Amino acid sequence: MVATSLFLFFAIIAIIAGLGMLISRNPVTSALWLILAMCSIAGLYMTMNAAFIAVIQVLVYAGAIMVLFLFVIMLLNLSVRQKETRIGWNHVLGFVLGVVLLVQLVYVSASGPGEPSEIASMGSATAIARELFTRYALPFEIIGLLLLVATIGAVMLAQRKFK
């Protein structure tokens, strides 16, 4: 019962924060809403006993990535978006496509088996590290290389003027 109420609490916060990110006009406000959404998703990971992923979620997403977004927003010094009064055809089409996608996803995922499963209490840092450093050791090294390449690429792109 506690798990269900926790799930509902975090799920409602996540959806409200996602909608707030969608409709807020200031990019900084959008970023703050997204940070709230990511923290509540971390809470959802905790309700699934995935403690390591929850901690990484807060550290990497809500910490590092969103601070990067906020830095860029403040670096560019953007003005607040003007209120859009006119609704074009692309807004209508986007809304219809989004609703169709939502209905499909909800229909497919709600039609599975609905009973709670028994298996729990895994997802600790020990269990993940055991897999990560034995079976997935090569992908782990490659992801380190990817991060290095991304760092170099970001520095090169941000400092050079291109035509």
Added chain:
Amino acid sequence: MEVALNWYLVLSGVLFAIGVAGVLFRSNVIVILMSVELMLNAVNLTLVAVSQSLGDISGQVLVFFVMAVAAAEAAVGLAIVIAIFRNKLTINISKIRLFRY
């Protein structure tokens, strides 16, 4: 996991649809990148839920890799946004037409 798997999947679908709507609606490139991050989060939620439900830890290792790729994507994407902003002085997606001429 005491809550049914379906609930997590439905929540993940709703969050993914919000992200898609953000990509389709908004004209600010930074907000579009943030919507992509929200979609990645929705997929991560699905992976963790199914992983815990099946009792297979590999799904959470995959979530770890998705987070690393998302960090790389955010860094490179924001660097591209800064580079475009230097040239064009805008980040409105409908005013950036670099491929047109």
